[in-house]
Amino acid sequence: MLLNVNNLSVSFGGVHALDLDHFSLRDKELRVIIGPNGAGKSTFLDIICGKTKADKGEITFNGKSIFGKSEVKIAEAGIGRKFQKPSVFPGLTVYDNLLLAAKMKKDIFTSLFFKSTPALEEKIHHVAVKLSLTNVMYKPAGDLSHGQKQWLEIAIVVLQDPTLMLIDEPAAGMSDEETESTGALLLELSKSHSIIVIEHDMKFVEQIANELVTVLVRGKRLMEGTFAEVKNDQRVIDCYLGRTNAQLETL
Ligand SMILES: Nc1ncnc2c1ncn2[C@@H]1O[C@H](COP(=O)(O)OP(=O)(O)OP(=O)(O)O)[C@@H](O)[C@H]1O
Structure with missing residues (x-):
């Protein structure tokens, strides 16, 4: 396994944000994590990339423990994270943003x-x-469509040569067409990278989840299975009930 996680937990002010018994990921696997708001999905990715420190647990990546290591050390170990919020420089062209990202791979000096x-x-x-x-290389990043900005963010992560990419809600706010293109891009990237994607849009999940989907609820792993298994699981249906009926209908 590329990534192995055991008994990982973190609380914020006494609230258990994550209490995960086990999670593992194969090399070149594309895993989708779903779950209602506040399920601990982002917290999980934050812990893997070192942004948040867990209270306890084990995380091994490529056979080595990365538990409690700094963000820099974890990035050096080969884990790249794309956050939900945009982080490109809007005044710079797409090319300059990419060049800067490639430079940042090196130390500051x-x-x-x-x-x-x-x-x-x-x-x-x-x-x-x-x-x-390619057709927007010399446009300021600030002039790109929402979808193109997200793709630039993903490109910036890809330029760091990560073995594992952590991607938080890549399709949020995208048009149907952009969402579908994003799915195709992720499937293409999964041929050369391991990827964990957090996503809410079930149509998009169906498009990209050709392996396992992990369902988190209130910080715990409710189940793991194929998209078909997950969408037909009564516990999954129940936990979405009354929260987001629109999501339920597309499940
Ligand atoms: N830095 C923090 N300080 C305090 N509480 C936090 C912090 N980060 C997350 N939480 C809490 O931990 C729980 C899990 O949050 P998290 O953002 O991981 O859920 P999520 O599944 O990603 O939700 P969403 O789908 O809404 O993004 C929530 O109750 C949240 O309020």
């Missing part, structure tokens, strides 16, 4: 004196093609 190389240009181009950004 190296970045200061860093010059682009043909190999790096090739890499940026390759990532831009993968994320459908």
Whole structure:
């Protein structure tokens, strides 16, 4: 297994945000995590990437413990995170955002004196093609559509060469067409990366979940199964009942 998590828990002011018995992920697996609001999904990804410190538990990545390590050490170990909030520089072009991301892979001292190389240009181009950004390369990032901004964010994570990518609600606020393209992009990326995606949009989950879906509820793992198993599970249906009927109808 690439990632192994056991008995991971964290409380905030006495409230159990996460109390996860077990979670594991294979190399090149694309896992989707779903669950109602406040289920602990973002907290789980925050702990894996070192942004939040857990109270206790075990997390091994590539056979080594990353529990309690800093965000920098975890990123160096090969875990990249795309947050829900945009973090691109709107005044810079798409190309400059990508170049900066590629530079940031190096330490700050190296970045200061860093010059682009043909190999790096090739890499940026390759990532831009993968994320459908080639025709907006020289546009300011602030002028991109919402979907394109999200793809730029994903491209920035891809440029860090992570083994595992953690992606929080990539389709939030997207049009149907953008959502579908995002699903296709993630499926393509999953050929070369392991990916954990948090998502609420069930149509999108159905598109990308060709392996397992993990359902979190109130910080605990309710079940894990194929999309069909999850959508027909009475406990899953019950926990969505009365919360988001629109989601239930699409389940
Ligand atoms: N830094 C924090 N301080 C205090 N409470 C927090 C903090 N982060 C998360 N929580 C609480 O932990 C619980 C889990 O939150 P989390 O954001 O992980 O859920 P989620 O499943 O990602 O929800 P959503 O789908 O709404 O994003 C919630 O009750 C939330 O209020």
